[in-house]
Structures are given as structure tokens and as C-alpha cells.
Amino acid sequence: MRTPRSALVALATLIPLVAAVGCGGPSTQNDVSTYPAKGRTITLIVPYDAGGAGDIGARLLKPYLEKEIGTNIEVVNRPGAGSQVGVSALARAKNDGYTIGFTHLPATIATYLDPARKADFERASLEPVAMYVTDPTALAVSADSPYRTLDDLVRAAKAKPGKVTVTDSGILSDGNIACLRLEEMTGVKFAVVHGGGGAETLADVLGHHTDVGNLNLSGNTAELVRSGKIRLLAIFDKKEDPHFPGVKTGRDEGYPIEVATSRAISAPKGTPKPIVDKISAAIERAMQDPEFQKKATASGLRLSYLDPQQLDTYWSGMEKQVRPLITLAKKG
């Protein structure tokens, strides 16, 4: 069931549309030197509900990106089906550089790789523009859990196959992928519970309804760790995180897994390369604005810019990780 969204959003979409029609004139698309054309608005599709973490992050960036790119940006929420609806709209949009959008990874990858989802887009439908936020996956337990390390967990799962419960935010979410990789590496079997997202997982961990929960590091995770309510067994990242002192990476504990939920920005396929580069550079500059950085840090955003080339490489790596897990995840 979808939640109601705002008529204000409708208005916000309509106004630039009318403006665009009004300012018609001869089209200067694909001309990089005049991009963005004066008075033309860039649409930024957010494939999630207004007010979700992804949306707030986008709205935070908007004014700074507007300043750097030199025109108005409209954030348009096209939520539904775990981002499938919005990404599909992005892939179908005109590739003139006036529509860009968020393609969260691995959600986008899992959508087009899974034949059951019947997605009408593939990797080639999208042009990577920039990475905005990368939020590593971590395994969390309640403070009184007997597990203190990843090894404890694996040993317990070996002793009671299929009995240790692990909650994630949905099938083929980053947490699910971490868990499947761990099963693959060690041969253990968890009882995987597909939940509805971070808040639900947190409630399940704190209420002892699950043995382990997959959480991301943004939001109030650090606060909960600091208060001693939950403990992180491992973070599936390259290196240790200064906000989580003493928490080892998966690699350090002998399980070299790197998974995150990442907010990548893409454009429809065929958007001219120079325009893509121009947008990407503007995003990079906006992300370096000290005032923006202060607000982003306060909101718990883990900024991590990648240029189009680097994002493409990251995307390939993630896709390589996800592809073999599709059928495995369905087996449950």
C-alpha cells in the first residue's frame, strides 16, 4: 500500500513543466556549452517516498547543486516497488541532461537482474553520473546477546543450522546479500527473515525477536551503539570506521565481504558524455561545500563521491557480487 504524497509535489512538478512549455523556442539540446539552458529546470527523480532517508538526502543536496550547476532542480518523488517504478521512469526519460535520478545500489541491480521483477530497464539503460552516499552494512545484536564476534555467530549457526535468525530489509537488500555471502563462505544456514527496513529491524533486535539484524551505519545507529543498547559484530567495509571504534571489518575477522547500500545518481542512456561530466563535476563541488558538509554530517549521511568512471567500476563490482546470489536468495 502506498502512502499519500503531496499535492505540493504535484504543483512543484507542474510549474516547471508549464515554464518549460512557455519558454519553448528553438531547442539547444546536446549543446554542452549552453547546458543547462537558461530557465530550464533539471528534474531529479527520487524513487522513494517523500521524507525517506533517500529523499531527505536529495533535498539536502538540492540547493547546493543548484548553485553549482546554475539552474533550478526539482526533486520529484516517484516511489513504488522498492524503487523499480522511479528507476523505470528515469530510464524512459529524455536523455537531454534535464532528467537525472537516484539509482540506489544494489536495489537497482537486483531489480533488473531478477527475471521475476520483469523490469523494463537494464544496466545499459542507465548512464552512471556520480556516487553521492555510500552506507556500509553491519551486523547488529542486542547488548545482552551471547555473540561478540562474527566467529561466534558463524559457530552458533553451524551448531544449530537454520535456527539463528537474521533480519534484513528485504530480499536482495544489501543486508541479505551480506548474509548470503556469509552463508556461501562458511556453509552455514541462517533463518533469514525479510523485514521492512531499518526501524523494523532495530525494533526486532531490541525486542529480541531476531538474533541478528542487518543495519546500515547512517541514521541513529551510532547513537544506539554509544548508549550500549546494541552491539555491532562487524562492518562489511574496506576499513574500520572512526565513528564505531573497536568494531572490526568483515575482512579483519576473516570474512572478506564488502557490501553497502549506495546512493548513485544516473541519467538515461545516451545522455551526452560532456553533459554527464558537467553534472558530475557540479555534484562533486556541491558535496565539498563546507556548509553542506556540516548539514550532511549532522544528518548522518556518509558522503562518498565517485566520478562517472569510478561509479561504473563500482557498479560492475556490485553486479558481479549480486548476480550469482539471485537464485540463491529465492531458495530462502
Added chain:
Amino acid sequence: MEVLGLFGNGLLTALQPQNLLFAFIGCVLGQLIGVLPGIGSAAAIALLIPVTFNLPPVPAIIMLAGIFYGTNYGGTITSVLMNMPGESASVVTCIDGYQMARQGRAGRALGIAAIGSFIGGTAATIGLVVAAKPLTSAALLVGAPEYFALMVLGLALVVGLAGGSLVKALIMGILGLLVGTVGIDPAMGVPRFTFGRPELLDGLSFIPVVIGLFGVGEILLNLEKKAQQVFRTQVGSVLPDRDDLRRSGGAIARGTGIGFLLGLIPGATSVIASYMSYGVEVRRASDRSRFGRGAIEGVAGPETANNSFVNANFIPLFALGIPGTASVAMIMGGMMANGIIPGPLLFRDHADFVWTVIASMVIGNAILLILNLPLIRVWTQMLRVPYGILFAVILEFTIIGAYAVSNSTFDLTVMTVAGLLGYLLRKLDFPLAPLVLTLVIGPLMESNLRKALEASAGSLSTFVDRPIALTVLCVAGAVVLWSVIRGALARFRRDESPVTPDETGTTEVPRSTP
């Protein structure tokens, strides 16, 4: 008591002119958003979060919170006056609230709703002051199996409450469950009944379905009548009389309790709280036939419950940093953007902030009550508009509301089909309430059932082994059993002394002489 001292300090800060102003702005905005169908508090808060970047954190969050609880005051107005819920939590208010309006008791319906909302909201805030932490710990005992059991109880309370045929109610309930399965399934991510349409991947949108069934269906039905037969033009008193108070008092108390308990549980929705309250009132009533024909308890209980729910919803956020609903998640986003991270240390690290926001809720509820009672006279003037004009305006509102939900013309089709269906179902005397309830409950029930079974490796024993789940399921069983027995007894009595056939809620009300 230390808590009272902290609350007192918070109250003093909340009463400072700037904070008072933003509480007022939030309440007024919330009220307006509640009136407009299709616009929910969650979206409104999201749009205002960037505005709060330029405010100090206290007034910013006071305003966002005001929007959240203010919405439930506004949602009632269109439910009562137009049979069109302005907010999903006010769906159930349509049943009796609208009938009250047609009988010329619109003022009283809105009056009791405002009073009940005030009591529910204030009582839940007091709960927040007194025992946030222990209450949250208790609420965390509710996991997927308990949640599923609660949904079963909700169904048991509501099925057959429309007073008419139990079979028809069951048919409608099952229809709602079926429609609720449209979209991507919650566990395995497989699309169901989407017929290849991307618009259906996320299921049918609740708001277009509901305003179609209720709002559009009602208009179609009224078009059959002569223009002036729809409403009695008098509006009646705003303040409840002694008889109203006698009937509503218990309903408000029970609604407060139901809303409060459900508000504590992360993941519940206020729609369920209002429905449960309605179900309880019908079950308790000695004369159930009054429901669906303008029973004031049917307005007082649910309207209290949804406000009590909303204010109790802050308890898990403030005590542990767990947002219970989308709107609260957004308020949490607003807090974090202002550098205040909700979590178990919030009361220690940001005591001034928390206590001021809590105190502002008491003030905000008072503002809303003061604002609403005189405004009722203004709102009800709408009923003086000739129906020929009024229905066109209502129709316009429903179209805007349905479109605004996701900026999608597909939802307009959904609303139109739902409207025709609503009209037909009403003509055939099928109750709409069970359909709407199962439409909300169905997906929640399914995802929690599947979560529970995933955790227990498919074993149903999880419902027996967990005492809370088992108890709730037993209560649900008892409720169903009792209604079967009661139905059999009633039939037995009816056979002895035949009574007039059951009337539907759409009885024509004669035009009054002004």
C-alpha cells in the same frame, strides 16, 4: 517529582512567543492538510524539513510535530460533511459521522471529535511524560507473531460490525484481503496480479480506493435524489448534550486506551487504531442497530483513538530512537538534520529539547481544540450550499486528492472504478467498512505472518509458544465465537417476534423547514 519539574521547565520554554508561534503554525498546517484528501502528514512534513534547516531545532520540531497531530483533527471534517475521509485514519468516522451530518447533527459530530481528539492526544502525551521508557520496553515485546495475532483480533472485532448480514461482511472482508495482495509480495519480491502494469507493482493505492468507495460512491447515490433531500440544513449545536456525553464518555476513554497501546508498537497504523475502537464500541453497544445511522460513539471513539495513537507514537522515538510510522520517521529526519539524534540517550543529552517538544504537544492540542470548536460553525456552512453545486466541488476535491497521492493519472482510474463499485455495493447493501479494513490490514498481516514463519522455519508452533500471541489469538477466537452465539440467539428471538427488516445507513432524511 523530578519529571514534573522537567516538564514544567519544558512548558515554560514551549510558551515562549517563538515556540508558541511555531506550534500554532504547525497545528494550522496540520489541520489544513487533514482537510485535503490525498495529502498526508508524512509528505507535508517531508516538504517542510528543508525549511527547518533555517530554524533553531526546538521550534522546527515543534512545528513538524504539530503538523503530525494536527492532521487528525482536520481529517474528520470532510469525513463528517462529505463522507470522504480527508485522512486515512478518519475512514471509519465516515460511517456514523456522515449520517449524523445528514440528520442535522454535523456540529455535534465535529464537536465530539474535537473534544475526543483533545482528550486522546493530551492523555497520550501525559503517558509520554510519565513512563516513556518502561512503555517502550513493553511495546518491544510485540514481534511478528504478536503483530499477526493483533491483526487477527482487529479483523475479528470488525467483521460483522456493520449490523447487516454477516455473510455480506465476510465477502467484503475477503475482497479487501484479495485486493491487498496486488503488487510485489513482501517476502520473495515476486509481482502478483499486476498484469504487467508497472503502476500496480506497489499495489492499489489506499487513498484513491477509499475516496472512490466512500466519496464518489456517495455522490452517485445522492444524484438519485432530489437536490434538497441530502442534508437537513440545520447544523445543530456544536457542544454535545447530556445524552451525547453519556454515550461518548466511555467511548473516548476506551479510544484513548486503544490508540495509546497501538501507538506504542512500531509499525502499527492509526487506521487500525480507529477501526479497533469502532469495533469495540459496536461490540459493547446494547443496541447495535444504531451504528451506521449516526451513533455518536462511532465518531467519538475512533477520533479519540487516532489522536491518542499519534501522540503515543512519539514514545518509541523519544525513548529508543525507533520511528513507528512514516510521519515519525520524517520528524526523526528533521531532528537529525538539526543535529539531534534520537536514541536511548536523548532524554539525557537533550533534556531541554525533549521536554519542550513534549510540553508543546499539550499546548498544541489545546490550540487545536480552541481553534476547532468555533470553526465548526464555519465548516458546516458548507452544507448550506445547494447539493447540485456541492457535489461538483466534492468531486473536484476527490480528483485532486486521488491524483496528488502519486502524481499519477492511473490513480484517477482506480478512484473512478472504486466509485462505481462503491455505488453498486451500497445499492446491494454490502458494507464497505470491512473491505477498507482488510485492505489496510491484509498486507500487514501477510508480511508479519511470513516474517514469523521465516523465523520459525515454517513452524506454526511459534503462535502457541509465545504467550502474548497465543493470548491475543484466543481473545480473537472468543470474539468470533461470541458473535456467532449472539447471532444465533438474535435469530431465535426474531423468529418469535418478527421485526421490521434491516434498514441501511442510507435512509433518506426528510428536508427540514428552515
